[in-house]
Amino acid sequence: MMQRPHISATDTGPGTTDDLVADAHAAGFTRVSSRSIRDWTEFGLLAQPAFRKSSQHGSDHRVYPPEQRELFLRLLWVRKRLPQGWRYRRVVLARTIVGLWLLGLLDLPTEQVRRALRSTLGMQSTTAENRRIASALVDGLAHPSASTAQIRKARLVVAQCLGKGCWDRARVLSVLVEVSFSWSAHADRATGSTAGGDTPNLGQVLDDLAGYIDSRIEVMTRLREEAVTPAQLLEARRRFNSDPRQVARRLDWIMEAMVHHTAGLPGSPDNAAAGSSLTLLNAFIHELIAILGLG
Structure with missing residues (x-):
């Protein structure tokens, strides 16, 4: 039987790709491979590993910090609970990363958040x-x-x-x-x-919607080209969190994550919580569009 992960950043050290694969297999996720780790890193679900210097003449394998090692197992557990296909699962996990960072629930590198944003904006347009x-x-x-x-x-x-x-x-x-x-x-x-x-002035409604869609596409392009700076992401987060209108949305997301919690992570695969995470993301993108001068 698959065991719920118990690894904690307080009792484990940094880990290589092989360590993360071993952690996953020990928790019952036997299909995880080193390719899986690389893909997750590319999509922003994990931070880029850092070189661990083993001597003055060279470096050891790249390693993930303990917090990322724990995050990986917990996200694997979230993914297991998602009934939909790989595309939807990746979007939900990427939104979870952005939500955790946006609400200050986890201290994540901005480069990881940028890649997670790129993933969710590039793939979130599902049929549903x-x-x-x-x-x-x-x-x-x-x-x-x-x-x-x-x-x-x-x-x-x-x-x-x-x-x-x-x-x-x-x-x-x-x-x-x-x-x-x-x-x-x-x-x-x-x-x-x-x-x-x-x-209703339908022409104006359509112009506004089309303009917003174009702005989102431009944000996606800049994220892909790494033209959005860490300072811009942090400023968008600051504005988002300083807006009183977001307080209720933030509380809704956290409460739904508590009621429908999965492996201790906010961002449940439950449909209602997934909808709230999308609401948070859209509100944040509004702030980012303004900071980038696109709207």
Whole structure:
């Protein structure tokens, strides 16, 4: 039977890749290999190991600090609890890394956080999440008289555009005008603009959303090119934590992690907690976009 990991940073030392593999095998994760460790490091789930100098003439193998050695086992346990495929699991683990750092629950290197951010931004656009974004947008604009078929079609079109990574403005605008047409009986179907002050300006809504998506893509590009500095990440975290509006979100995330705790780590695979971690991430990205001058 697989044993829950008991390793603690207080009773173990730094470890090489082979040590981490041995730890995993001892805990029952027998499929872990040295390639797994390299992949996790690349994706930001582990920090870069440091050279351990063994003599004045050379260095020993690279080693991970005790805290990372413990983190690795606990994240393995979290991953085991996730029922979805490898892509979703990696996203959840990367969000967990960012959340732990963002809330100050673990002291993590900014280079690790940068790679974890790159991983989660580059892979978080799953079909389920695109559908949730589409539903939120369509439901927020739909008129009560809109038919179920119109709403379903609008959700599908928006989700498809998000999944393709491109923004077909004309197509999206067309379906949104259909579901909100009773609100905007005098809307310009080419631009989505309305004359009334109480009706949704669809054109502006789409411009704002498209601008935000473009900004996220640019953040992803800069993270990939290592053009986001540690100072910028730390400033974004400072602004995030100084915003009173984030307090409730932070408490929600921590409480859900306590109720649905997994191996002692915040960031449960439970759907509600996963949703809260995404909310935290999006709020942090808003701050980072502003610091980078992208919005």
